[in-house]
Amino acid sequence: MIDYDLVVVGGGPAGLAAALEAKKNGIERILILERDKYLGGILQQCIHNGFGLLYFKEELTGPEYADRFIKKLSGTNIDVKTGTMVVRINRKKEITALNSKEGLLFIKAGAVILAMGCRERTREAVRIPGDRPAGIFTAGTAQRYLNLEGYMPGKEVVILGSGDIGLIMARRMTLEGADVKAVLEIMPFSSGLMRNKVQCLDDFGIPLLLKHTISRINGKDRVESVIISKADENMSVITGTEKEIPCDTVLFSVGLIPENELSREMGLSLDKATGGPVVNELRETEVRGIFACGNVLHVHDLVDYVSEESEIAGRAAAAYIRDGLERREREIIVERAENINYIIPQKISFIDREREMIKFFMRVKRPEEDVRISIADGENKKLASYKRDLLTPGEMLVINFPEKLIKDNTEKIKMFIEKERR
């Protein structure tokens, strides 16, 4: 059995930032396990720019953002095993992994950081009927073919879902000479960032059809056409509104799911809303010394927030290893109102007199305008309140909550969003 102070599962943006931060906080024996051939994760295929505005205060492409962390890593003694797949982690922090050079590996870790990222929902996840010909991809798979491997996925394209990868791929395929016929979105609003809608669709005259979906895919060997239909507010197809669009390629950009097979096998409870493990403010899961950060925890819209969150986990893992964490006698549960989709962290477990703020990441269920986000204690006494002009499900909301508002006997805090009274 190989022995490490810290094992980081995943060498994407989350794993890289977490490992570097743990190193910075004095941890010496760190190992990163990455199943792909290279570090950097999904960033390596995200060749567009727009990364790093918050974290580096400059605009970078995905590979450039990854390179900053990879270069920093190469100046350290952090060990990296690429091409290595983790197949099991148990609660005693024993990890089973394998690769083609060393075969089966057994690793014992002092602390573990889960940074496995997320994967795409597929056609099957949204149950689109019809034939099963070639030419149907998730947007991210098409992105990998085009940007990393050099294959053009198709020429006449219809994209289902207005998630950011779908919008980015609409532009990318157009630049490479494809005819992107339309992007369909079943909801009444786009789920991607405004800048992507403008710069990827409007710039090229690609129509975004809201409240529309694909009701059938046609084609024998290759996709030949899709039938599109209007959808009602229950996301059901309205019969009689069908229209056929000839195309040879369909891309699905219908959401991302945190990749938590390893967490589930370990018996960690997952939050239904995030799809990731339940964590406290230091991103520690139910098992002490096992942390989670990045998209395995909840799907972020900006990698900058992934880096920031992963540094929290990296610092915490370092403190855990040095036995420097002070736990509260009773954890504080974070509750949310109906119109909030999720809040990270789900609980507060530590006492930390040094920190001034606890940062909450959250998402609303529906767009909300002119609102106040309020935090109250168990007796419904308002502790803090923040005004926001506009909240959308596509943009993560970040709230800084002052530590000093937490009292020793606080058992829970509640967050809710109300219309601003004028």
Added chain:
Amino acid sequence: MPGKDIICILCPRGCRIKIDYNVDNSSVSNITGYGCQKGLDYGLEELHNPSRIITTTVRVKNGELPLLPVKTERGIPKDLIFPVMKEISNIEVEAPVRIGQIIKRNLLNTGIDLIAGRDILKYNGDEFPDKKKKGAEAPVIE
């Protein structure tokens, strides 16, 4: 009077900025709908000089990867996006490549250079991960 509608992309609010202007001297006569100074500046820039940074890939010879991500160092005028893409599609570079290296100077006389977006090492022969050898035999597992 001609007008232009611009959606500001600088924050999630997505203000719809309306600009009226005179064609003769291309002076702006009226601009409304922006929510802040940043949006006003953005609207005027989009009216006078809309440009976009292009990010794409070029082919790599003898590299450990077949493609190199590249970007234009600054925004390319919007109407030159497709001509510039055409120009870039003819480029092939020889590995190794370093991030930040200039891949092509002065694209279509714009004065704007094309920059490498990552390191790509020379293919060292023992593994060619992202390009399968044609006709290679499938491994036999006993």
